[in-house]
Amino acid sequence: MNDEFIPTLSHATERDIDLLLVEELHSSLEFTTWIAAQAGILSPIASWDVKHSKRRTRSRREIDIFVDIYHQDKSRSAILIENKLDASEQPDQAESYREELATLDGAFQNRSMLITCPEAYSRQHHNFTSKFDSIVSYETISDFFRKLLTEVGSDLVLRYSFRSAILDQAIYKHRRGYTPIPDKVVGDFNAKYVALLAILAPEIIPGPSMRKSANPRESTSMIFDQAASFSKLPEVIRPRRFAHELGRGSEHRANYVAITFAGWGAALPHVLPQLNADASNLGAIFTADKPTKNRPNPGMKMLLPTEPVDNQKDFDKQTESLKAGILKAKELRDWLLSHQEILHTWNMLIKAK
Structure with missing residues (x-):
């Protein structure tokens, strides 16, 4: 295997990152546990479910990613994830996420909403991203995958190299609103x-x-x-x-x-x-x-x-x-x-x- 070769898409779109996150959340307990920790949820996970573009209860908009977690102590957590590569905030977008959290009050003991985005996007749209409970940067997620490279077997090295490379591409080459680094x-x-x-x-x-x-x-x-x-x-x-x-x-x-x-x-x-x-x-x-x-x-x-x-x-x-x-x-x-x-x-x- 050529260690210097990392396959990448011709360009990384917001939906590419959506699906990358959904797949990893669906298939990896380690990644789901890590994301939950970023949201302040630390209880050990027994099982979980992930939904992409889940329609919200009180609006016609959709949640980018919905993570439904059952913990070993029988409690339940909900994490709403908004993913932004370069698109501007929609009117009252963060507020509608907050309203959706409120509708989950009875069924979930823990609720949190976070946003994933490049660090440059977070700085540029601070008023918007600061409305979420947590900001998880693409850079942080890419670092998480890189750390896994030293722990996983050879059959997974290319997988995590690829994920890290796609995030890097999204960081360094936004399709719109580009911020050079x-x-x-x-x-x-x-x-x-x-x-x-x-x-x-x-x-x-x-x-x-x-x-x-x-x-x-x-x-x-x-x-x-x-x-x-x-x-x-x-x-x-x-x-x-x-x-x-x-x-x-x-x-x-x-x-x-x-x-x-x-x-x-x-x-x-x-x-x-x-x-x-x-x-x-x-x-x-x-x-x-x-x-x-x-x-x-x-x-x-x-x-x-x-x-x-x-x-x-x-x-x-x-x-x-x-x-x-x-x-x-x-x-x-x-x-x-x-x-x-x-x-x-x-x-x-x-x-x-």
Whole structure:
């Protein structure tokens, strides 16, 4: 087994975390006991039941997760769990949870409501999350799974590695309302990349994000300062973006150096044969997103493929691939500077379409 490989979803959604929590609560006494302790419920558990999206008694809304616990001392506890990845609070949402707890008064000796969410969400929506009895962060849950890795047998290692990785993905990459969390490992990698760039291609100027002491974990683009790197190009044919996409070391992700021409994408199907012919000696690939109502004139990418690199792994072990990528960036820049007449021709073709 490759210990460095952790499978993850393409992106973690709120429902992914819902189902992860439901499955673990349903199947693990240890996890259920731990969650109960976070809610202040410490009596030993005899049996329990878990419901997902349980309809509330006094409203049309639903409880994300309902945990019904029978204790060894014959008492009974109810835990209502609201899970939030990035969505805003619904009107009176916490208050309706509290009302639901009140309806359980006769049947349950212990009642508690808690919210699970990333720490960044809790800070950003403190007025909402503080209305719950307990806040259990994704970070805390991920740590719980990681601790289990040292206790479980080999058949469960991948399971808890996967759960921890999914929570990490939700923490670091919210689909909306994203809060970046700097990662020193990525920052250190960037610093070494900048130093190597200065040796191999000093004419390519690092952008501001490359110079930060720490970048978010999902930042996999080396975004150069395109204005400074192409200062000798007239603005009308100067790229809007110039970057080396690292692709997290996977062949199935973006691995290339590319420049982007603003507003050229809509015309690409009409001018592609001419572009391919003009750049045949370079072997560049031209791509563009399809125009949409909100973005009728997308940018057009001109790219050169590179080898996969992972900015969360050892820089020195990937030096040769990084060197090759930087030299590709230099090759692309040099071609543009030496073929300005062609770029002006392309610009005229694009405008004519």
